[in-house]
Amino acid sequence: MIELEQAGVTAYAPAQPEERGSGGHEQVVTLLHPTTCTLAERRIAVIGANGSGKSTLARLINGLALPSSGRVLVDGADTATDGAAVRRRVGFVFTDPDAQLVMPTPVEDVALSLRRLGLDRAARTARARQVLARFGLAERAELPVSALSGGQKQLLALAGVLATEPAVLVCDEPTTLLDLRWRRVVDDLLDGLPQQVLLVTHDLEAAARADRVLVVDQAQVVHDGDPEQAVALYRDLMASGATTG
């Protein structure tokens, strides 16, 4: 269970050029206004314009971003004081798998995730192969990661994160860089997971399948609940152009 208690995020941004002359200093910008919610549904989607604060919300959940005010708890563990425990529970998948894959071959990359389980190398490698097989990547286990397609890389990134069996999976626009075919593959895979999944997405069909949808606009959660209403609100926001862009 994910709990946000008045969790807000601010950052320092450089002063605008016109303000510098008038002695302007760094200014505080709000990336997410204080937000309170308890997320227990199995499938949660987050939608919103570019720059609205979706990633900030997602990153709060595994402690990649820490709240400047309030707190975030995952199964009772505070992301600010118990980060390691939170990251054991929460896996995170990024938009660009190239940023996430660090070892030369798929089997080694999945094995890297397994290091923290304290297995020896033989056990890690064996387990990594099993995981890769489950994701249809068995034949590519020993190829250079650079030889995989974008879709295969995203599958591999997912395999690396799911190898340690986190209870929650946060995905920040995992299909944005993929073609339609791979989008289907990744969507189906996410749909079939036993884990709780929080999906940040621009894909309104995927959002509509969720149990609960949050709409983020200008650093605020402006809707929280029914998927159909959420999608309708999002379309309105996009049409009115009244967003941070």
Next chain:
Amino acid sequence: MRRRRAQGPRRPPWTGPLGLFHAGSSWLHRVGPGPKVAGLGVLGIAVVALTGVVTTLALALVTVATAVSARLPLRSTTRAVLPVLLTAATVGAYQVWQRGPAVGLEVGLDLVTLVLAATVVTATTRADELLDALVRGLGPLRRVGLRPEVLAMAIGLMLRAVPGLLQTATEVREAARARGLERDPRATLAPAAVRAVARARSTGEALAARGVGD
């Protein structure tokens, strides 16, 4: 319009030292990663500490002989060290001009020796085993409060960053060329630097998300 050579099929991307593992059965493949990393360390110290053309040549020859005995495929090994050969030639030529042929030869050859030796180690050792060896080798540092796992990962990532940087440089150059700005450092160096930093940050973040530093 300048003429350019016709572009053939794209070469596979240069994967850099960490990505160069070649399965094989040479004696170097069978030696454990620990002795190989230690040997690399000793060679590194020797190359830096010993000067003079004769020792420089001797160390280079020993390294080349080791590379040959590892029976690495000639083509991909050459491709992996080619950027370094070019760099070494440039640096060496500069030193020849600045400080004479002896120093130039020494500096250029030292660079090639080190990179070739590192390449031989990474090409005959799986990255996973290499990390294990580094973690073990750096173990004593735990006593001064450093974490071997994190240090080993940092060294591994440094090796891995090189191909990423080259790829970034290529992309940025192409983007600049598309705008007719390939001679303008603002359109080449600046975006390359920005992207390199952004890439390092996102990789670090992804590792943190995977709990690698925990």
